Amino acid sequence: MHPQRWGDPAAQTSLPDSARGLIELAFGEIVERPAAEDVAVPAARIPDEAVDALRTAVGGDNVLTDDAARRLRTRGKSTPDLLKARTGDLSDAPDVVVRPGDQAEVEAVLAVATTHRLAVVPFGGGTSVTGGLVAAREPFAGVVSLDLVRMKRLLAVDDESMTATLEPGLRGPEAEALLAEHGLTIGHFPQSFEFASIGGFAATRSSGQSSAGYGRFDALVVGLTVVTPSGTISVGSSPANAAGPDLRQVFLGSEGTFGVISSVTVRVRPVPQDKVYVGWRWPSFAAGAAAMRTLAQTGLLPTVIRLSDEAETAINLADPTAIGGADEAGCLMITGFEGTPAAVAAKRTAVTALLTELGGTDVGTDVGAAWAHGRFNAPYLRDSLLDVGVLVETLETATFWSNRERLYADVKSALESSLGDGALVLCHISHVYETGCSLYFTVAAKESDDPLAQWAAAKQAASDAIVAAGATITHHHAVGTDHKPWFAQEIGPLGVQTLRAIKDSLDPAGLLNPGVLV
């Protein structure tokens, strides 16, 4: 991963001339904003004896103190994170990076942290977009980035129960490759898939683009092991039970603040033989959303289902007539079907019949294939836009169906008002449930002189609107530090007190990811 950009440096592209033309049309003259190079990481502030103890815990080769290693574990990949990294602000760099090789070494690292009063930031793929990797430095003797990169084993496959136990450091494609040798898949494909890790998926309660078919990651987890400063706990004695509160759901979404997830057992499925993605056109966002609701409530959800609003439909496809060849732009829906040929055919037939009846127009598989081809590319595009002074960021929420229109209108209005004239606010529904759906907003605006403040104001306005509408501050990006104030409003003082009680019990010195979540 590039320290100032998303993803594989080799996959970076510059904007095509056509895109530059569109940007000039939308935002005026292009101002190149190259990232600062060769920026210095602040001097580490951690006692030598603590570093020595970490070396004893995981081996000298796995304790990294060099600038490049520390720079690469500085913050995550939100636009504010990137803006800071681009200007050379590395003030949140960890003092040291440790790479435990197994659960015992994670336990050893936490023991050292306890002894030396070190803050510990669990690090998986480094793809947080909510400030989940920014630990409070005070009152600790140092900040350790606990990188799980060496814990990449497939620990067990149970092909009768259709479960697999994975180590947390496996990135999405690595986990899928190991499972594919057994003909299996997790089916979890968030936009961060190429870099995000199994541990991160669990710690942030992630949801992928195929969640309608395979389920959210929290629904896929049947068991997990968590190393805490108070000891190690394994939960998940059965698929489901009535044995008290579901402790799995306490650790899922705990964002490294209760413990370090050292293994995850997930439900797996056969690798799908067929994958078909079909585009649909709807006269309006509301009509498409109503169709999604009907699919969900009829029990007919495809594997993938997403719907862009009018603005996102127009932007994404450049030429609106590509959507079915009609004059009106309308809204584009992507439906995806994965499984055996028979299952794909049967579901597609049933969904086609229902969507047609509801007023949708099948615009074929080319549009669907185009979406599938580019499904992980948006973060690269963001970097190219930041290069030319266009601020791009996303945020997401979810609510019940009856509140969808209000939430959409309020958040869109909050973003447009705060970002001012000329800002683009796009939205899509990417996750659908029987009782409601997510809303995922993307904004693009000409950068002001202080783009961090510019985005902070927009984010504040949108977040206030979300909480005022009674919706959730995050559907699949987690809380981190960025969402903390609104998360506290969402769950109320007693909810915060409950999480704090768990935290204080498992991590009494408050070493784990301090300042994140609660």
Add this chain to the structure above:
Amino acid sequence: MHPQRWGDPAAQTSLPDSARGLIELAFGEIVERPAAEDVAVPAARIPDEAVDALRTAVGGDNVLTDDAARRLRTRGKSTPDLLKARTGDLSDAPDVVVRPGDQAEVEAVLAVATTHRLAVVPFGGGTSVTGGLVAAREPFAGVVSLDLVRMKRLLAVDDESMTATLEPGLRGPEAEALLAEHGLTIGHFPQSFEFASIGGFAATRSSGQSSAGYGRFDALVVGLTVVTPSGTISVGSSPANAAGPDLRQVFLGSEGTFGVISSVTVRVRPVPQDKVYVGWRWPSFAAGAAAMRTLAQTGLLPTVIRLSDEAETAINLADPTAIGGADEAGCLMITGFEGTPAAVAAKRTAVTALLTELGGTDVGTDVGAAWAHGRFNAPYLRDSLLDVGVLVETLETATFWSNRERLYADVKSALESSLGDGALVLCHISHVYETGCSLYFTVAAKESDDPLAQWAAAKQAASDAIVAAGATITHHHAVGTDHKPWFAQEIGPLGVQTLRAIKDSLDPAGLLNPGVLV
């Protein structure tokens, strides 16, 4: 509810002569064991000023101190509970019964309990079978049964989101009747359905006979409000999210120990137009279980699916030839399909094709209808058997598919060994998941002179076997006091510590259902 028996006294029956003959054949001469009548409730031990304060909180009419009221809220409906009640042991009677009418009155009762140091036992349908209504008396000034019977409103229906908000005191049929006026159903039908309450379903993480189609109760809950001694909390801002740990899953299964559930918002479905129940015969329990697994992993689960082992199949049907008319007894499976006529027909066709291919024999809808007709009757039969000296009790567990055979063999063997010659041990699978299933055991044995000790030994042996096999101590009966030692083993010391931390934070004086769960 009868204080010594299950259910509606008017629905009680005595055993038919044919059954008495079978019992004599199985267990020898019948010894009538009538229940003691006119037994006295121990004198209440609670300060008058506490009772006066409760009267102020909920009104004088809603504070009951009479013997009948206290007797009816003494313990639940496990066989040990019934055995104690039948012999006149009412030592666990609450001192007073209070019936708050709304959430504010629940809050007022907890305030009084805090001031006067009273233990509070939330009481819904009174159908606990795990000692969930037996509060530790010390060191409290008195024990209050907080009966939610007056909180029976349907607070909201959202037919766009397909959710409904219900008060906790609604019993199963009452909730269904209110929802039926809107054409809706929850679809939650545990065997206790006729008496158990919405609050109890949530507090015990209940699972119903139609859970394959409608989902477990914990999966149906999208929001809930809980009154704790530290304040009132509402959780559930969206169908699903990434906003920290899922606090809904902390209160679901908390069995009244963290707070009193004052409202529950559940996913609802249209009342099914069609209901069809079809019987299938399998050559063995293993073959039937394998078929269930295939259905679950193919995404083809019917609304209801259950499978009796050879012993239960033989007992339940008296004449084994009724199962398809073959010589061999085999194992009976019930499949149920509910929904629109088209959905029922489509699912039934697909399931029939798959089960036939897997070696099952369709034995028609008469067997299925017979099951559906008697689905809530077993607890009545238990009373009739206790009347004639036959000890009957059930227990249940769940595990992953690859562990099913071991768990089945170990628990069956533990029960048979401890109950001795002539005991009947029956089993069925009643809940099925992609990754595993439940096992529900029923035992019948001639009562010894000390049936409580007789069952305690069997329960201990079975519970030890369950934990040794790595399975859960309870799939849908909750923890209560009866399962506490094994629950602690299942979640480990750190799991207990986590729950204790939540409890201490929300209920610092430990007033709520003391002794239950943790």
